[in-house]
Amino acid sequence: MEVWMVTFESKPLVKVGGxxxxxxxxxKELVKKGFRVKIVIPSHGLISSGKVKLVGDLEGFKVATYRWNNIEFLVLGGNVxxxxxxxxxxxxEKFIVFGKAVGKLLESRAFGEPKILHFHDWHSVLALVHSKRVSADHKTVFHIHMLxxxxxxxxxxxxxxxxxxDRIYLPEGVITIKELHRECNGLIEKIAAxxxxxxVTVSKAFLVESGGVLDFIGKEFAEKSRVVYNGTDWSYQENLREVLNLHKRRLVWYTSGRIGERKVFREYFLKEAISRLGEGEPKIPDPRIHELLESYDTPPFKGGGRVEPFKEDGPLVLMTGRLSSQKGFDVLVKAIPRILEEFGDIRIVVLPIPFxxxxQLLExxxxxxxxxxxxxxxxxxxxPSVYKLAHLAADVFLAPSRYEPFGIMALEAMVSGIPVIASKTGGLSETVLDIREWGEKGTGLHVKPGDSTELALATIDMATVMETAYRxxxxxxxxxxxxxxLNMLQQDLKLGYRIRESCIKRVEECFTWEKSSEQLIKVYEELIPQR
Known part of the structure; x- marks a missing residue:
């Protein structure tokens, strides 16, 4: 069966967020199970830069291809x-033109005739509508990662x-574009539904909770809605191998050969590696941000976004992700003074992707x-030279999102053995297990979204659990x-080690891409039963 994924971004060609x-x-997992898969994306400059192979023109649009891991990318370019x-x-403008280009691609039939078209997020909705204008022969899935x-x-x-x-083919009949737009009040995700x-969406909580998917698109779509959890392609052992390949020589020198202890990774990261980044790092796509960071050239900054190392080791708290209030970076800003007032040994490292x-939030x-x-x-x-090292070094990971449909960053943290302080919202309420309820099988602590005091106190508690295990x-x-x-810690001073093990086990057993693909195939089989 041939499946096309239609999306605005996809590794390895273009990746901005999750x-x-x-x-x-x-x-990748569908291909292993015998599916033929193509990923359709806008060029975003890939064609004009020569990074993909141009194969033809399509009524004013350029088409290029790229093969990776038995997946064919169809890259649509030209103009915006x-x-x-x-x-x-x-x-x-790009959203509008991409929809039109996908419509032309399907009309041409020159690049294949998929049985299933799988559209990701609002940027692909016009393409979805075009697909239902072109033909009723294929089945369609709309995947909501973020509303x-x-x-x-x-x-x-x-x-x-x-x-x-124009008439388009819906599951229950035919409707005109004008009628569709009017019935859905012009709301793009409702039109897609x-x-x-x-x-499909990425967690049960995001589907049904107040303010979630069904609240917005309408409860009438519950019957056709399904959940496919995200996964991660990270593994603890693979991350360890990658970090040792990059850093083993300096680790051996820095630690006098003591590279088997996790605490050694922390000390090396904080006192050495954080200030010795790879060439051209940090990589900052926006030249305006680069210019801003160049102006920060007094300690603890060294210009160009680089920083000086810490003087002393200490419990390491890590936060990563796209810089936004949705991700809770502003909540962290408010929490830091309280954290450090109560636990002055803590080291906080933030790795944001700035826009x-x-x-202002960055400053x-x-x-x-x-x-x-x-x-x-x-x-x-x-x-990239220290990103996975930071995960192997960290003791606590922060995910204080105001809302979070899923939160792949929490999986990356847990599979690296880091307990997560997570807002109790969306996917984070399902992936992270609170140790106050689950004991040593837990993987972190939940906090109220937007509450900087709860975030500070939970960070102090978890950092204490992890540091006590070391000491x-x-x-x-x-x-x-x-x-x-406190009661748990008094009974087991090594609780932190067991929580690390639970974090890794949780991801490996429940949140791999193989597991995700199995859930997705069940959705596809509802549309096209396999004999």
């Missing part, structure tokens, strides 16, 4: 689709080459490095604020 992980990793800024100022809640005027559909009187044969629109984080030079470092941008004494127990956590 969305870029999903289509390709699902596709060559804008390298994936989610920049011309995003809506945009966007409204678009009927003129947007017209600009994409859709006539208001009406058109698609199945709706110009959020430069608030950077200021904390000046306020707490012995405790806080911010490496803004991509730092194997009771000197830190007075810092614990939760009676349940």
């Amino acid at each position: 969305l870029g992980e999903v289509p390709v990793n699902l596709s 689709l060559e804008d390298p800024e994936v989610y920049g100022q011309r995003l809506v 945009s809640r966007k409204y678009f005027d009927l003129n947007v559909f017209i600009e994409s080459g859709l006539n208001p009187q 009406r058109v698609a044969d199945k709706v 110009w629109e959020k430069r 608030e984080l950077l200021k904390l490095s000046f306020d707490y030079p012995d405790n806080v470092r911010v490496l803004a941008g991509y730092v 194997e004494d009771t000197t830190l127990l007075s810092k614990v604020t939760s009676e349940k956590v």
